[in-house]
Amino acid sequence: MNENVEHIGFSVLHEAIRQARYNALKSVNAELVNLYWQVGAFVSKQLARSQWGDKTVERLSDFLHSQDPTLKGFDKRSIYRMIEFYEKYHTAAFVVPPEPQLQSANNQISEIVVPPEPQLEKEAESEIIAAMWRQINEESIRQTILAKISWTNHLLIFSRCKSDEEREFYLKMSIKEKYSKRELDRQISSSLFERTMLSKNLMMSAPSNLTHNSSFITNNFKDNYVFEFLNLPEKYSESDLQKSLIKQIKNFILELGKDFLFISEEYKVQVGNSDFYIDLLLYHRSLQCLVAFELKVDKFKPEHLGQLNFYLEALDRDVKKQNENPSIGVLLCKDKDKEVVEYALSRSLSPTMVSEYKTHLPDKKLLQQKLHELFENNIEIE
Numbered sequence: 001m002n003e004n005v006e007h008i009g010f011s012v013l014h015e016a017i018r019q020a021r022y023n024a025l026k027s028v029n030a031e032l033v034n035l036y037w038q039v040g041a042f043v044s045k046q047l048a049r050s051q052w053g054d055k056t057v058e059r060l061s062d063f064l065h066s067q068d069p070t071l072k073g074f075d076k077r078s079i080y081r082m083i084e085f086y087e088k089y090h091t092a093a094f095v096v097p098p099e100p101q102l103q104s105a106n107n108q109i110s111e112i113v114v115p116p117e118p119q120l121e122k123e124a125e126s127e128i129i130a131a132m133w134r135q136i137n138e139e140s141i142r143q144t145i146l147a148k149i150s151w152t153n154h155l156l157i158f159s160r161c162k163s164d165e166e167r168e169f170y171l172k173m174s175i176k177e178k179y180s181k182r183e184l185d186r187q188i189s190s191s192l193f194e195r196t197m198l199s200k201n202l203m204m205s206a207p208s209n210l211t212h213n214s215s216f217i218t219n220n221f222k223d224n225y226v227f228e229f230l231n232l233p234e235k236y237s238e239s240d241l242q243k244s245l246i247k248q249i250k251n252f253i254l255e256l257g258k259d260f261l262f263i264s265e266e267y268k269v270q271v272g273n274s275d276f277y278i279d280l281l282l283y284h285r286s287l288q289c290l291v292a293f294e295l296k297v298d299k300f301k302p303e304h305l306g307q308l309n310f311y312l313e314a315l316d317r318d319v320k321k322q323n324e325n326p327s328i329g330v331l332l333c334k335d336k337d338k339e340v341v342e343y344a345l346s347r348s349l350s351p352t353m354v355s356e357y358k359t360h361l362p363d364k365k366l367l368q369q370k371l372h373e374l375f376e377n378n379i380e381i382e
Contacts, residue, residue, distance in 0.1 A: 030147040033154065034140060040086030041139040043079060057083075081155065088158045094168045095144050149174045152181045160188050169193045177258045186254070190226045194367035199223030220287060221330065224356040225255055232359050238295050242266075242279055245295075259285045267292075269314040278311050289325040290315050293332055300336035300354055305345070308352060332357050 043060070046052040061076045089095050141147050146154070153174050161167045170193065174184055199222045229251040230244040245252050246265050253260050260282045267281035280293040292315060294308050308329040315327040329352040341354045 034142050036082045037141045038139045040082035044083045092164050166193045191367045226358050228361045241295050290327040292329045296333045300333040
């Protein structure tokens with residue numbers, strides 16, 4: 001008994017250490033990103049006012065290096081990235097305007113600027129320094145979403161995304177899914193923004209049979225998925241698809257969303273004296289429900305729904321716990337006719353979705369064109 005209590009105590013302490021380290025890293029990251037914002041804002045404004053010339057950034061980099069040769073990340077190219085960072089976001093509506101920190105700025109000024117003897121030239125210089133110091137400290141993004149992701153992720157987002165809407169989307173997804181640089185790069189390459197926006201429009205326009213928390217569910221599932229990481233041959237079977245997804249389970253979960261937890265492949269449900277096998281069974285933490293995936297290597301057919309609805313009924317009767325929501329079914333098909341899907345789902349009582357999958361990266365330009373047309377149509381409707 002004592003050993004058990006001791007082990008629990010050790011586990012609690014380990015979790016406290018782990019959480020403290022995570023919080024410390026978040027704090028360091030927020031300060032670093034905030035610093036880069038302040039540098040970008042200050043230099044950008046000086047350049048805009050023509051107070052600094054084109055060569056100033058290079059001289060600034062040289063000066064900082066001469067003052068501290070160990071200082072990293074402030075070469076000419078990096079400073080220009082900080083300028084771009086500020087200029088991309090300082091007018092964005094989703095960035096909460098920072099509140100001026102005049103009091104803290106004045107306190108820091110009093111520590112740095114020693115009142116000189118009453119000489120006009122020194123007094124003027126002191127006033128310039130004080131004004132510049134206030135300008136730097138009035139810029140802060142510590143309390144905005146910009147301070148919640150890493151600088152490397154910021155570089156990917158503002159260098160590859162073309163609009164405020166797209167940048168905001170990947171910022172929020174990076175926070176929600178805790179994307180690494182590699183994961184974020186893959187999601188941008190797979191046109192996650194365009195696919196999600198188009199998918200949401202299709203789901204909103206089609207009749208839904210997702211009876212519980214419908215809007216929350218549609219925000220956690222997509223109309224189409226990209227599995228370019230499978231490297232499947234031109235012709236493959238459902239078994240090949242299933243095995244490849246299991247081998248690449250980490251990438252599969254990344255494409256689905258990190259709230260998904262893998263339970264089993266070929267999950268057995270027993271009804272009467274017969275055994276049936278669900279291709280893939282997962283659990284969604286936020287929705288608190290089982291999610292059954294059925295894989296099809298051909299086009300969607302209405303009869304596919306009957307099989308999936310049968311599995312959902314078996315899960316809800318025999319597997320689902322009392323505190324969990326009704327199970328959700330997802331048919332992953334290689335292709336689908338939207339109208340056929342609409343007709344098939346209109347009478348289905350189970351929470352079911354029919355999604356397409358692709359085994360290669362989508363044509364990003366084509367998706368952007370479709371999204372542009374969608375936005376234009378929405379504007380016309382309004």
